[in-house]
Amino acid sequence: MKGLASRVRGLLLCGVAVAATLGVARADGIGNRSRVQRIANATTELDVNRAQKLLNEANSDSRSLAFERARLAVYLGDCQTAAAILAGPSFSGEEQAADLVELTKTCSGATAAGLVVEDKKQGVWIRLQDERDRVLVPIIVDVAVKARATMVRDLGVVMPRPLRIDLVRDLFSLAAVTGLPVTAAETTGTIAVARWGRVTMLSPRAVSHGYPWQDTLAHEVTHLALSRATRDNAPLWLQEGIAKREESRWRKPEPFDRPGRYDRIAADALRDGRSVGVDAIGASIALLPTPEAAGIAFAEVTSFMAYWIERNGVAALRLLLADLKGLARGETDQAMISVTGFPLRYWTALWKKDRLAKLKPDAPQADAEKGKKGKKPKTPTKNARQRAVDERELARRVRLGDLLHATGHAPQAATQLLRVLNVAPREPAVVARLARAHVDAGDLGLAAKLVESTDSVRSSHGAWMALHGRFLLQSRQAENADRAFRMGVAIDPLSETVACEGYWRPGGRDPAPTAGKPHLPKDPARRALCEAARSAHDL
């Protein structure tokens, strides 16, 4: 959700960059402002070849053109060259260029000697900070190509080739490459940023138990496409609303997609008076008062855009994007009127009415939890206390289960985990642990039953999906098993259990020779992942 905040900050920074371009052009006192503007536009629209051609034609050493050359170098991922250009005395102390100067410095450090893998045939350029992430490249390329195709299909945006992706190892590097303040990245939990013509995202190995990195990639590709289509003039609600919509459209629908989730959250918020408002997000979602408000804002823009497209059609969306490209950042309403005949407030009013009418309130809302309206309960209620006890018990048993399992006592681990299954029966992390313990204890039947159906858990989980796939495969449902394995990899690709399709070596060591060779997936990408996961375990 806080990614939205980074989006706002990205848009602002892009604005600053354009303003800086114009400012520098003015400072140069030259009459080629239109040429500089054309170069800046080409770069913003990711048309780096055109920008390069225009720069070559200009063949001048003016400050404004130097600035554009630096900006283009950043868009091409060449921070060292950009830093070298901006290191000139003409940019020292230049406030307008200061942000870009700082970015090029930090970016140079984070990307120096990074491993670049380019699939020229597919038109995808990937730079890896951690060489061990190379095993992810085929999957990243696959997702990127599909997401790019979806942009053509849904938004009518043809993305340039190659599509550039920086896979970084941690938030610190993410901040260094994108210019996002590292404290903000740590506070908001940003995992990917589409800025400077590239997608910069965290490696799944940075997050314990992974994250939905494939959908995240598609989400960020959408941001790039919108930047290209609107020349970075799309408002925040449009950016996030469309990106959210597109993040899962590159693939087939999956069990945990729950398309109506955002409508429900938005409707509840509207009903309870907790709504933030589509057009009232402000400069950044990060500046909203509470995480809950940020979540609501996210849900509202997603729900609103879904409604708007539902009413006006995809063609209207394409028209809106095209119109925004020719307007200034604050002229969104004009585009909205010209496309639909009505301003934004009209559509938000319609959307609110529709959602409130269609979505009735949830029946058993725990009023006690919220206390009386506007007042906080002075003491925890019995439920709250019970939940705290349950949470502690859950943590205690899970930890004991982990320790026992790690020391080779799977039956005892299963005993511990069984005790909390009633506390968190739909928690996939707990269920997956228990299933693993059963497998190691030799109770394959119990394990299979635990991971039998996706309806039994509340969300997707790498290990759970892998175990689910393993038992589907054993019951000869190869297609479903493959889908489960892919869903697992989409979350936590570097875990041995996930990468090796629900198999692991007890204690992380190879089994005795008599036990046969450990399982290896047939799918080449997963096979590589599995081998990498096992070698990482051995180190």
Added chain:
Amino acid sequence: MPPQHILDSLVRLWRRKVTPALALALMAGVLLGVLLTAHVSRVGTIGARVLGGVLLVTLLIGALTTLVRQRRLARRPKESVERVLVPADPETGKRVLRALNLAEQTRARTDVGSHDLADLHLRRVLSRVSPKTVEGAASRRARSWHFAAMAAGLTSLVVMVIAPLRILEGYDVLMARGGRAPLAIPWLDFTRVQAQPPAYLRARDRVLFPGAVQVLPKGTVLTVRGVPKFDSRHLVLTDGKSEVPFVSDAKGGVVARWTLEESTRLMVGARFGDVLIPGPEPLELESVPDRPPVVELQFRLDQSAKARPAPARLKLADVERLELFYAASDDYGLRQVDVVLTAGDRDQRRTIDRLAGEVRSAQGGHVLLATDAFLRRMFLPVRVTVQARDTDPTEDSKWGISREIVLVPPAVGEREAARYSDLKQGRDELTRLLALRMAHEAVVNRSPKQMGQHRKEDKLAQARAATALRTAADAVHGGLRMPSGARAFILGQARVIDRAVPRGASAVRRSEDVVLAVDSVLRRMGVTDARNVSKQLGDVAEEVAVSARAVLNSEERTRSVQRLDGAVDSLKRGGKSLRQLGTLGADLGSVAKADTGRIERAIKDENWVAVELAARHLAARLRRPNPSFGSKRRGGVESGGSVGQPSGEPSTADDGFNQLAQELDSLARDHAGEISNMERALADGEKAVPMDDLTDEAKQRAEKIRKLLRDLPLSGAEPGSPRARAALGREHGSAMAQSLEQMALRDAVKSGKSAMAALRDARKRAKAAGADLQQQTLKRTEDELMPHVRWAEQQLERLRKGAEARSKQALQGGGDREQELARRAGNLGSRGLVGETALPQDMLENIQRAESLMRDAARELSAGNGKKGIEMQRKAQRWLERSTPGQTESEPQESDTGKSPTGKSSGGKGQMSTEGTVPGGDRKNRAEDFRKRVLRGLGKGSDGKLSPAVRRYAEALLR
């Protein structure tokens, strides 16, 4: 008579007169020319020398040609007429010349006329020439030549007489080859050569004589003196390459000084333009350079082992104590011996011996401890050498360097990883015990035999787990120990495991609690250590960056690359250790591994800029040791989905323990405050006791004491001597007298006792040493001082009783509070008996002792016995302070905070803390710091909040 005969007779007549004179003149001219040539050549320039040569040759050729022409005169009639007849009788001579021409023409051509007639004409003309006329002309010519010869001869004579050597010099210069004349000329008389070796060698001057090869130290100054044989010569002292001019010594002689740098032939010469005319007998000099000292280094790790010679490569982890033995020698003298520790671009030079340069060899030793601050900080291999410098002041860098001993430090974080691994081992043993108990519990209807077997297995597993915990708690890894709080916590948990499970209680439940308790400490320790190690590894990454920059810029590329390789190796090893430090360590270590991969890739491509950039990025990252993904939100902020994991802490055991530790700490602080209250109450009571009746007597006694001390010696004697001790006694006695006058009875008693002790000591020493100090006087003074001390003690006791009576109410209140504090101690002790907050046995016993003493103190205070009560309070305080375990968190890095290593702040709420134990001898630096603080405190007077700590320190020293 043919005309030719007539002409010949005339020529003969001419030659007879002229030729001798001409020859004489030519000889004189040649002589003069020779002299002129010498003087021109003597200028010494190349032009002058060429001119001189040309002049000489021209002169000789001219003279020779003139003579030859004179001899051949008769053979050429026309020339004869021109030179002989024309000068003698010009008219006739011309007539003869015409006749001669006519005769020659008629001889050659018939058409001109008759030859006979022409010949006749010539004869008749010639016959008209008077031989007397010719003779007269010849005589005149001869006189002219005689005159010229005389002039030239005289001139030559004058030149030769005035400066005969110049002719020699001139021709010597003329014959020079390569700027050096062939003939040596002695230039100086009474030549004396004195050699003065460099002052730092402290050698005497020598007089040198030519002939033999002279061996001299490099830098010797040679002074050449003499009296010039010839004036106006530019004399120089030269080795053929460079020259030093002679200057006047103001005594009629000349002097030149030459500093000997290299072996050479030194000679005196005279400079003529470009040419040097050397003197005879050059000095053959051999320069002996001052060689750097030679240093031999040996070492041993164990006092019982035999020393081994360097070089060596040792693992620092294996070194507790490195004893270095050196032997340095120099050809002239040693000035300084240093032990030099070098790591990367950092070095530290420690002077271990300073010599006056008078000895040529020195031996000694030095000990390096593993706890040495320099060694502890280093992550690069440390090269240890012993370097000796000689007395040569001219070359600063002339050090003799021993072969090196390389100490390879443990990887950054290696010690922390080992400590973590130990505790993890303990936790895993506990987990196995838990698994065993769960397995036993799962068996229903156990037979007696099974029960016996289970008990046996349980006991074994229990002992294994407790042993593993204790091992982890007490292990030391290269000087790194478990933090005191964590150690106490772990030992407490080991005690819980050891204790029998009460009937009805669950052994499984207890095991679970202990497993989770130890696990929580392990995880917290992992986080703290990972953060600290990460920051240290950041320094290593910085070193990589600096090394890469050095490779880029340095001319010594090979050395810089080696340095870079060393830093990268340290980075890799440190990253490996970091990965072993729990979840955060694994994460940060993985980050380090990723960026190390980039660095290595850039090194492979020799892209040093990229190496520096990547290393600086990594350094900045590691100095910010947060998780890679630091938000509480779990992924999916962009894509919406989150990966749920159970949250919450499985155990808060260490929180409970830390709470108990904090309460114990607070109790000790409160109790210290209570002691201060009681001391203040007694002091207030003392002030209220009337002492006016004693003032006069005290003054009289003070006067008597002063008189008594007059016979004792004054201070200034050799410290430690009997006289000095006696003087000390006198000073203490004077202080007593002064205190008595001011009615400071406690100080008076203290000074009096010190005076008596000093006098007793002086007497004992005097007796042992047989000193002439009057022992009788000392004895008498001591005896007479004693009653005054006793009187002061009695009055002090009276004062104390009075004070206690006056502060009875305050003391009783203090007794009640002490009782309450004792109860708190009892409660805390009972909380430390079991469960998650279990304390180690020794701490429990300390609390119990403290509680007992506090109860006794409370009784005494309630009874109004202030002095005794306070004494007991102090004893109780000591036990209390030994019972505070500290927090379970790892010790922060000393560089990170200014806090004390135990994690306690040095004060709280604006008050200075008076608790604290005396650091042990094994913590030398801290013990030394503590001593310094105490000494500063002592300098400020005995009262105040530090006084209990000072007393405890003194007591600990005595122990």
